[in-house]
Amino acid sequence: MKDVSRLKRVLDQGGFAVTAECGPPKGADAEAILKKAELLRSTVDAVNVTDNQTAIVRMSSLAACSLLKSAGLDPVLQVVVRDRNRIALQSDILGASALGIRNILCLSGDHQSFGNQPQAVGVFDLDSIQFVQVARTMRDKGTILGGEALTKAPELFIGAAANPFGDPFAFRVVRLAKKVAAGAEFIQTQCIYNLDRFEKWMAMSRDRGLTEKTCILGGVTPLKSAGMARYMKKKVAGMDVPDEVIRRMESVPAKKQAEEGLKICVETIQRLKEIPGVRGVHIMAIEWEDKVAEIAEKAGLLPRPVISKQ
Amino acid sequence: MITAERKPIDEIRAMVAPYKRVLVLGCGSCVAECAAGGEKETGMLSSTLRMANKMEGKDVLIEEKTLDRQCVKDFVILLDDIVDQYDAVLSLGCGAGVQAVAEMFSEIPVLPALNTEFLGETRDQGYWVENCLGCGDCMLDDFGGVCPLARCSKQLFNGPCGGSREGKCEVNPEIPCAWQAIIDRLDRFGSLDRLEQIYPPKDWSRKQGGGPRKIMREDQRR
Numbered sequence: 001m002k003d004v005s006r007l008k009r010v011l012d013q014g015g016f017a018v019t020a021e022c023g024p025p026k027g028a029d030a031e032a033i034l035k036k037a038e039l040l041r042s043t044v045d046a047v048n049v050t051d052n053q054t055a056i057v058r059m060s061s062l063a064a065c066s067l068l069k070s071a072g073l074d075p076v077l078q079v080v081v082r083d084r085n086r087i088a089l090q091s092d093i094l095g096a097s098a099l100g101i102r103n104i105l106c107l108s109g110d111h112q113s114f115g116n117q118p119q120a121v122g123v124f125d126l127d128s129i130q131f132v133q134v135a136r137t138m139r140d141k142g143t144i145l146g147g148e149a150l151t152k153a154p155e156l157f158i159g160a161a162a163n164p165f166g167d168p169f170a171f172r173v174v175r176l177a178k179k180v181a182a183g184a185e186f187i188q189t190q191c192i193y194n195l196d197r198f199e200k201w202m203a204m205s206r207d208r209g210l211t212e213k214t215c216i217l218g219g220v221t222p223l224k225s226a227g228m229a230r231y232m233k234k235k236v237a238g239m240d241v242p243d244e245v246i247r248r249m250e251s252v253p254a255k256k257q258a259e260e261g262l263k264i265c266v267e268t269i270q271r272l273k274e275i276p277g278v279r280g281v282h283i284m285a286i287e288w289e290d291k292v293a294e295i296a297e298k299a300g301l302l303p304r305p306v307i308s309k310q
Numbered sequence: 311m312i313t314a315e316r317k318p319i320d321e322i323r324a325m326v327a328p329y330k331r332v333l334v335l336g337c338g339s340c341v342a343e344c345a346a347g348g349e350k351e352t353g354m355l356s357s358t359l360r361m362a363n364k365m366e367g368k369d370v371l372i373e374e375k376t377l378d379r380q381c382v383k384d385f386v387i388l389l390d391d392i393v394d395q396y397d398a399v400l401s402l403g404c405g406a407g408v409q410a411v412a413e414m415f416s417e418i419p420v421l422p423a424l425n426t427e428f429l430g431e432t433r434d435q436g437y438w439v440e441n442c443l444g445c446g447d448c449m450l451d452d453f454g455g456v457c458p459l460a461r462c463s464k465q466l467f468n469g470p471c472g473g474s475r476e477g478k479c480e481v482n483p484e485i486p487c488a489w490q491a492i493i494d495r496l497d498r499f500g501s502l503d504r505l506e507q508i509y510p511p512k513d514w515s516r517k518q519g520g521g522p523r524k525i526m527r528e529d530q531r532r
Contacts, residue, residue: 082464086511108464108471111481122464129468130511145511163472171470171493171505178468178508190472237480238472 005102005157006074007046009307010280011186011215016273017280018301019076019188019217020044020292022068024059033064036289037071043293045304046103048076048188048282052083055115062092066099076159077101080109085125086134090144093135097154105159105188106131110237129175129182132160136183160184162216164201165194165240173204180214187214188282191221191232193264194240195271202275211277218272221284222291223261226250262291262298269299311340311431312404313438314347314424319358322400325421326359329370329398334359334423335389335411336376337403344438347402347424349376355402355423371396380407386414393418429460446516446523452504454495459512461488467509 010017020040025032040047047068051061065075077096079089096104108128112120126134134145135158142153160179164172176187192198198218205211223229226249233241245264252260265283272278281301285292296302316322326332334356342348356374363370375392377385380403389411393399398419401408405426412420428440443460450457459465463481470489473480477490496502517523 108466111463111473113463113481124465125514126511127464127466127468129508133508134511161472166470166472167474167476167487168470168490168493174506175468175470177506182508238475 003069003100003102003155004307005046006307007076007103007186008157010045010305013305013307015045015280015305016301017046017215017217018044018296018304019046019048019280019282020289021048021050021282021284021286022064022289023050023053023287024061024064026056026058028059030067033059033067034071037068037073039289040292041071041073042304043296043302044283045280046074046076048078048105048284051078051080051107051109052115053078054110055082055112055117055120057115057117062096062099062101065096065101069100074103075101076103076105078105078107079131080107081124081126081128081131082109082112082122083120085123086145089126089131090134090138093138093154093156094150097156102155103157103159104135105161106135106184107161114237128160129178132158132179132182132184140183157185158183159186159188161189162187163190163238164192164198165190166238169197169201172201173208173210176205176210177208180210184214186279187216189216189219190238191219191284192268192272193245194242195268197240199275202277206277211279215279216277217280217282218269218275218278219282219284220265220268220272220295221286222265222288222295223249223257224288225254225257225261228261262295265295266298269295269301273299311343311429312406313344313427313430313440314341314404315427316346316351316355316402316424317422319362322355322423323359323362326370326398326400329396329419331371331396331398332359332373333389333393333396333399334372334374335380335399335401335403336374337380337401337407338376338378339381341402341404341407341424343432345436347404347407352376352402355400377403380404381410383410383414386410389415444517445512445514447513452509453492454499454501456488456491456495458488458492461486461491467512 022036049061049064052058061078065077068075106128112122139154139156142150162176229241229246229249232239249257269281283292336349336352337347352374356372360372379385393415400421400423402423408420408422429442430438430440433439441460463479474487477487479485479487
């Protein structure tokens, strides 16, 4: 079978795509990845593998993607520019394609000061937008930066992230436009808790015609507790958790908060499905992958469509 | 200018501990402006070292001198007559000053009393900020006079990232977001549309591509 991006197929066919996030282990155990693969199989179209998220050393996203691929899933390789210069980034794109990985998400990465290696140098040779452009040129023109030709171009569905909740708000859509102009075919957003602001951002994106040019997948993260909601509001960069969400989590007893968090998540997805231009949802259940199937089921996202494999 | 801060006294004392005759050498340029290695700081460090040695009953000669510039050969050569009297030089110059002295006097250890920090400006009394990386290819005209390399924590050429919040950087709320400043300034000049273009990857060969850099100007050579 020829390797194809299932994610791209679903979107091309006009489907509402579902992706989930899979964090690699802080160790060399392949089993941990394969176990998560089983939790996500048949419930999502593709699985993002984070790249040393929050700057904490974990199994490489490329290796974990390869494991997911061999288990029959469609991995989305997340690559951050924090840890690699342009030589390594381009090399990894080639390697990923050679391994049959068909989706890449080009990211800046959380700053190294947040993780467990705060003494590390931050590379940031390219920024995420330049990286998207490089990936796109490698695929479409078969050339690397500087114009040298590749013996074989990588086959990749190329994506980027967007955070509608950062400041300055008016510029957020400009940055999205730049990512689309750079060649981002799909966008996965930061976790959405402030739906009003997200809807405003979507309206601005539609006004600029961006939803015609790229597929926006809304990001959601189920809250496990009121404490987690407060933590995300205060401590996680670029996160917008409105007070009413925190109050709603606090309004139920501690034992019921996880359930409430899942309920909020499902409701968010249902609302996202109604927003024109939203082409799918990206479920980031942090170390809670066993709940993705339940969320997808309750949000009416199952069964996933069958995709022809040629 | 080049900014620096004095190393902790214990670290300095450990460095000079093996030596009996130490020249404490200040510099009257950048490190004097940032109150780390000028004549005043050189005098203070020398006194501290003398006092500490006296308390511990150590017989060590500590003398001091401040050059106008430690990083310029014409000034460093003024040490030629005296340097033989010492068995170590403790330099309060920046890293360039320490090395210029070491380059000229190969027989004597030259020890750094400062940690050299960055190229920056004196924003206020006792307040210095980094604003230049010395990249060798100035792009300030493109960014409204705000350098995204030196002042954005992620060195974004196409920022701001999603972590910009109310004009502050996600890395530390005390850091102003460089991209907010870039947007504000370009907005004031009516040239915000420049940021709609994708800024291309930086040519780092101007900074480090050819190894350590030098400038050779024939018109200035004699």
